[in-house]
Amino acid sequence: MALSATLYTFAVQLADVDRGVYQDMDLRVARHPSETAEYMLTRVLAYCLEYEDGISFSDGGVSSDEAPVLVRDLTGHVTAWIDVGAPDVDRIHRAAKLADRVAIYTHRDPVKVLAALPxxxxxxxxxxxxxxxxxxxxxxxxxxxxxRTAVSVSVTERLLYLDLGGAAFSTQIEEHRLA
Incomplete structure (x- = not known):
């Protein structure tokens, strides 16, 4: 018998000063049995940091051919493909041809992720x-x-402040390029 996904509920208060995005949202996130808590958190952070009209989590699991986070316009066209973790080079190549914009968020060693994406x-x-x-x-x-977690996400000058149910964390968001 296959294991089913576990549903997590995040009450998010987003204040992204860098982009001028301020939003309260309720996210229901299915954590697939093969998905780590770190991957799920990175997926939620990517959603928050890329938030715009038309954003959604994909229906697929960790190994799906679809991005974990997608942005579609009103016609259904993929305007942004937001991948998480250490995606496959062929998947990112296809994504770059399909979507107007591609971004990758990783909780892994960025040197290794970049090395795997020639x-x-x-x-x-x-x-x-x-x-x-x-x-x-x-x-x-x-x-x-x-x-069920109350989450506050604040971003200013690429410094991420995260409050998860009263526990506070912060980190710098590092940006790297493939080329």
Whole structure:
């Protein structure tokens, strides 16, 4: 018998000063059995940091051919493909051809992620940012997640402040490029 996803509910207060985005939202996130808490947290942070009209979590799991976070316009066209973790080079190449914009958020060592994504094999690789969070930040914050969590996400000058149910964390959002 296959294991089913576990549903997490996040009451998010987002204040992204860098982009001028201020939003309160309720997110229901299905954590798939093969998904780590660190991956799920990175997925939620990517959603918050990329928030705009038309954003949604995909229906697919960790190994799906669809991005964990997508932005679609009113016609259904994918305007942004937001990947998480250490995606496959072929997947990112396809994404760069499909979507207007691609971004990768990782909780893993960015040097290893970048090494696994050779720029010469990826369409428009020079336009794809890879954002990384300190691994200790992600591990500590992931340990504070409960099935229902109040979350405050604040970003100013690429410094991320995160409050998960009263536990406070902060880290610098590092930006890297494939090319």
């Amino acid at each position: 720029a010469k094999r990826i369409h428009k690789s020079d336009a794809i940012p890879v954002y990384s969070f300190d691994s200790a930040f992600v591990e500590d914050a992931a340990a504070a997640i409960e099935r």
